[in-house]
Amino acid sequence: MKIDNSPARGTRDLLPATVARRDHVLAAIVEVYHRFGYRRIETPALENLDRLTSGQGGENEKLLFKIMRRGLDEELPAGTRTAELADLALRYDLTVPLTRFYGANHATLPSPFRSLQYGPVWRAERPQKGRYRQFVQCDIDMIGEESVLAEAELIEATMAALTAVGLTGATVRVSDRRFVAALAEAAGLDEAVRPAFFIGLDKLDKIGWDGVRAELDGKGLPGEKVGDALERIQKLRELPAASIADALANAVPTLADDVVADLAATTASLAETAGVSWEFDPTLVRGMGYYTGQIFEVAHPGSNSSIAGGGRYDKLIGRSLGKDVPACGFSIGFERIVDLLGDAPAQDSVAVLFEKEVPAARAMSVARELRADGRTATVLGRRGKFGAQLGRLEEWGFTSFVHLRSDDAAGAAVEERPLGAR
Template sequence: MDNSPARGTRDLLPSAVATRDHVLATITDVYHRFGYQRIETPALEDITRLTGGQGGENEKLLFQVLRRGLPAIVEAGTPLSELVDLGLRFDLTVPLTRFYGNNQAALPQPFRSFQFGPVWRAERPAKGRYRQFYQCDIDMIGEASVLAEVELIEATAAALAGVGLTGTTVRLSDRRYLSALAAAVGLDESAWSGFFIGLDKLDKIGWDGVRAELTGRGLPGEAVDAARERIEALTGLAADKVADALSDTIPSLADDVVADLGTVAGCLDDLAGLTWEFDPTLVRGMGYYTGQIFEVGHPSVSYSLAGGGRYDRLVGRSLGKDVPACGFSIGFERIVDMLGELPRADSVAVLFESDVPLARVFEVARGVRGDGRTAAVQPRSGKFGAQLGRLEAAGFTSFIHVKADTVEVEERPLGGK
């Protein structure tokens, strides 16, 4: 029998879990200090909710669950919709909107939500890419102003700094700006989606590659060139130049969009230790974004460590009316991989000989734990040196050897230190 995990999933050893626990505890503490309250949502959601067209490319990676009670053999030609009624969530945002729709009467306004849990996508397994992985999200629902954007960015930057990730950069843009850009260069609305997809690849294939891809999709070359010219005019802007540059470059962009981007840029500029930039090529793939979008990057990796944006129309699918909402998701797995294994915490093995009363052994262990440290009781077995080697490999930093004639215990470091 094969006892290995399913492809694209993995077992986690205690040392790996210890790192994950540390990262989660640090992030949780930061988010709690900003007023975010943790909730939980089910792993399974109604299939119609998960396939409503708002999950972008992730809907193609959806794990679907067969209905209960199906026969072992179904009639040929049976539509898939008659066989499936549930799916495993591919992110935490879609379940959050259902949660809010069901529970809004009992929630404060605005509602600051914090979620941590596994999600599933039918990815092609590869290094750093898993079919089951954890997401860590904060969202603010019910706040229409850019208070939400500024706070979410500040809280997430603080959380990343808290786990030791310095040197990050926040990239900021707006889906409404992207739509106005596409319209301004003469693209029909039916071509916008393809334009955004191609533009999102700029950092990987450069302008020549983007132009080749977009013209290959049938977009006019002069429109792509006009978009490039305007984008380059919006690159590398200081905070106090963002609003004017947007107004000059894309005159059709609504005044409130320009003002909001200028406000957020100014607030981010005031945050000590935070590096940010307005990125006119930032797209993000989710179809539910309606306003500002943002990502956090690090110079040591090519992918983003966190991302999010405003999704004012998604909650309405559950509630029947639109509610302003904005969220930020931390790439938990990526951060854990970057940090690697943490230094070992102080952990004591309490070894005892067979002729020592258990009451005495547990008294010694309680004394160690009383100092706020970790103590694990284990009987002496086998060769002493070999057992100490196994303890060190298991993460213990020191040991106490309790013998029948022990009066005062002596703690000794492991590893010959």
């Protein structure tokens, strides 16, 4: 029987050169986050199913990979419900596991707690270019901070991380879920139709104003009230930081003063942060149901989707702890960033080639001396045509080589030569 060696649909194998590029990007991101004081934690890939289906993850809950209970019979009675077959599932993001982690360990953690996580997550997506069923997320969160210090710092740290990996031209889009809800209310949209309005509004960058109007009309939303809401939104785009407070208060007179003050404080901080391009975007909604305040996304001209996103979720941890705790987080779209960056700069790596007459101990000694200087050195036997082997070494990511021959003079200096310039 022929064995199928291809990976599961929607997943992929990663070759050494690809993994090296990903490691390079991840190391640069993590190094920046460490400088801001974020401390890495780890949470399990498996979570209890009831936690992952508690209404915290929005549409992602429909994409769960559920794990069958142990000890099930091979054949099950007719009418057996799915709930009787599974009690665990693979995590679909890192935020829900973080809330459980904090609920269990908060007594031993500093306040505010700056959390850093990275690792694989799983969603039963329809496989397509740029969308995988297993992919890596990288998150930072600040738990226990009520003020907009959390929002401003998370955005600054993430933009610094993107700069560190060499990604330029990104823009932060900022809004607030409380503002979007108040705007819909001021326009006269009933609470029952607001979710449909938010979903339509979130598609603005893909289908344009006319497309949004047509979609909302097709869902039966009142055209006059939708038109009122969209007109208010159009007047609030591309506002400078100094004008945001007054413009919001004029557009939505019922908007709470603290919402206006928080947005004004965050955008003022961003305006003073060198190297950060930002805009207030009243059309930003984000799909997760757990956001309670400010929300943000990072857009890049090379990507049709956001490359990072997050927001405040002050009510989420209370489901684990029994009391609300202020919290805010930012998630980097690691896979999209790696794709945008392309090949990472080659990392210094030396191949120590030795002819078969040269003792292995000699080659290992040369490599040992190179490693003592903090360099990467790999011992390899000489095989085949010399030029072809050097070509393979370059493909494998080596940047230079040393060639040890049997006729080398005793005590002769080792000559290191670069690859790619032979």
